Amino acid sequence: MAVRIVFLGKLADLSGEAEREVPAPLDWAQLLASLGPGLAQAVADGTVRIAVDGELLADKSMLSAQAGSEVALLPPVSGG
Amino acid sequence: MAITVELGGTPFNPGAYVGPFTNAHPGLGGVCTFVGEVRGEGGVEALELTHYAPMTLPGMEALAARAVDRFGLMGLLMIHRTGVMRPGEPIVLVSACAHHRRAAIDAVDFCMDHLKSQSWFWKREKRADGWHWIEPRQEDHSDLARWSEEIIEV
Numbered sequence: 278m279a280v281r282i283v284f285l286g287k288l289a290d291l292s293g294e295a296e297r298e299v300p301a302p303l304d305w306a307q308l309l310a311s312l313g314p315g316l317a318q319a320v321a322d323g324t325v326r327i328a329v330d331g332e333l334l335a336d337k338s339m340l341s342a343q344a345g346s347e348v349a350l351l352p353p354v355s356g357g
Numbered sequence: 358m359a360i361t362v363e364l365g366g367t368p369f370n371p372g373a374y375v376g377p378f379t380n381a382h383p384g385l386g387g388v389c390t391f392v393g394e395v396r397g398e399g400g401v402e403a404l405e406l407t408h409y410a411p412m413t414l415p416g417m418e419a420l421a422a423r424a425v426d427r428f429g430l431m432g433l434l435m436i437h438r439t440g441v442m443r444p445g446e447p448i449v450l451v452s453a454c455a456h457h458r459r460a461a462i463d464a465v466d467f468c469m470d471h472l473k474s475q476s477w478f479w480k481r482e483k484r485a486d487g488w489h490w491i492e493p494r495q496e497d498h499s500d501l502a503r504w505s506e507e508i509i510e511v
Contacts, residue, residue: 285409286479287490331411349409355480355491 278344282308286352288325291316301344308340308348326351359432360421364414366440371450378434378452385431387458389465391451397444403483405441406448413477420471428464430455435468437478470500
């Protein structure tokens with residue numbers, strides 16, 4: 278099983294898709310490598326948060342996603 | 358005491374919610390309601406709100422519970438749209454009832470400030486030249502800071 282990456286907000290436009298699957302397991306360096314340079318730079322920005330299976334990471338560089346997990350890339354919100 | 362939190366992709370009628378909500382709390386001292394709608398200014402043709410299902414509704418439910426606890430509410434109603442909306446359509450409805458007016462008014466203000474800048478929504482607007490993502494506004498964060506004792510992720 279793979280790890281599913283979900284792109285939210287303008288990250289979905291940058292990636293050209295709402296989600297994609299990558300091989301498991303997935304850590305921070307592997308995530309950046311899988312995204313390619315442009316997206317990796319956007320995701321590395323300090324305002325972008327990461328959640329694994331709905332749980333927000335305090336430190337995204339500690340990402341450690343296993344097979345079957347969903348990794349959400351969350352840019353700054355603008356709602357309401 | 359009733360907490361109702363809903364997230365929906367189709368238009369809603371705020372009045373259809375507020376009447377039954379108020380009636381469900383006999384003996385209330387005050388009810389305060391805010392309805393946010395899509396503004397038509399600036400050539401905006403449509404607005405789209407996206408959300409992230411595993412986090413957005415749970416975050417709204419946690420926010421509602423905190424507001425009820427903090428302001429000692431009798432009841433709280435929080436309805437939020439997602440999807441594509443046209444100018445004039447309601448985006449959000451927050452209604453609070455309490456024994457005293459200040460709690461109801463402050464609770465609605467508190468919920469709106471947190472929905473604007475702490476809830477998992479992303480907004481873009483369609484104008485004549487296409488779609489534009491809306492960046493977070495500084496005012497949203499200073500509004501949030503008024504409730505400073507606790508800014509937690511929702």
